Amino acid sequence: MARRALPITAATLTATAALLLSACGGDDDKSPDDTKAADAGSSPSASASATTPPLAKRxxxxxxxxxxxxxxxWTSSDPRRQAVLDDAEEEVxxxxxxxxxxxxDxxxxxxxxxxxxxxxTKEWIKSYTDKNLTVIGKLPSFNPRVVLAENGQGxxxxxxxxxxxxxxxxxxxxKVEGNPAGTNPYVVYAVSLTKNEQGVWQNSSVRSERGKCSR
Known part of the structure; x- marks a missing residue:
């Protein structure tokens, strides 16, 4: 079920790798200073662009x-982060x-x-469709964490x-099948996104690792 189940390493993105320490399970233990530092990375132009109506019809x-x-x-009081969450959710x-x-296709x-x-992504989809498989049941996604690039475009x-x-x-x-017996059901994902000219946050890389998070 997991998408592109590749090990998450520091090479993914420095910001993403840092987030993995608290990506899933437990409370968000960022200090006020950490929050300020994340917000400080956003330029005024990034804030302005976040309020511009999107040009693309989703x-x-x-x-x-x-x-x-x-x-x-998957909610944030910051409209810039909410925009990332909204488009990332739609990609999934x-x-x-x-x-x-x-x-x-x-x-x-x-x-x-x-x-x-x-x-x-197409190869992941074909790993099901080539075997005449579809998906059923329940798949909750939870504990999202977003870090914005300084230029507001990543x-x-x-x-x-x-x-x-x-x-x-x-x-x-x-025939219905789940994961093999003994498989850890929890999968953590690290996604890099870039904002295109139409204001859409697109996935530019996805990595996942099983057993590295929990509720």
Whole structure:
């Protein structure tokens, strides 16, 4: 179920790697000074651009009730971080919607992925569709953390998912399977995003590691 299950290392992004220390599980223990430091990295121009109406018309993405993909506490009082969370959420939804629709060439996925990562997402989708699999059950995503780049055009996001109730179903046989017995259901993700000219936050890289977070 995990997307691009590659080890998360310091090479991913310095900001993302730092976030991994508290990405999933436990309380957010950032000090007031840490918060100020993160906010200080945002330029006035970045704040101004965050208030500019987006030029792009975002696609409508529909996921059937047979797969309950939820995003717990994906909210921020900072509109700049909220914009990152909103587009990152839609990218995740687009990927699973493509699996369910048996559509590896989904235009919605292409909308939310940069050209460099689009092929990797397609291969992940095809790892299901080539085997006649769809997804069912429940997949909550929680404990998101966002760090913005100083220029306001890049961001790092970490979050956790719980695959305990996420399963696959074979389209032909109807066979339902979950993760193999003994598999840790928790997966932490580290995502790099860049804002394109239309104001859309697109995934530019995704890394994941199983067993590195919990509720």
């Amino acid at each position: 696609p409508d993405i529909t996921i059937p009730s047979s797969f309950q993909l939820t995003f717990e506490d 939804r687009a990927g699973y919607a493509a699996i369910i629709a048996n559509d590896p 989904s235009e919605s996925v292409a909308f939310y992925d940069t050209e460099g990562v689009r092929g990797q 961001a790092a996001l970490t979050y956790c998912t719980d695959e305990s109730d996420a399963k696959t179903r074979n389209r032909k046989t109807g």
